[in-house]
Amino acid sequence: MPxxxxxxxxxxxxxxxxxxxxxxxxxxxxxxLYFSASSSTILALKENKWNW
Incomplete structure (x- = not known):
């Protein structure tokens, strides 16, 4: 080694x-970032559950 x-x-x-x-x-x-993206998609799915 030098x-x-x-x-x-x-x-x-x-x-x-x-x-x-x-x-x-x-x-x-x-x-x-991966965790926040996956939790936001879950929130979006729960938000649009009734499709009014």
């Missing part, structure tokens, strides 16, 4: 955790 300066190690460490955090936020956001 020898890196301490500043480069710190930058690599922060870059790794920023990447992990952003991927987890993207996964959470996509599941949240």
């Amino acid at each position: 020898q890196l300066s301490p500043l480069n190690w710190i930058l690599l460490f922060t870059l790794f955790w920023v990447a992990v955090l952003s991927v987890s936020i993207l996964i959470w956001w996509s599941k949240k």
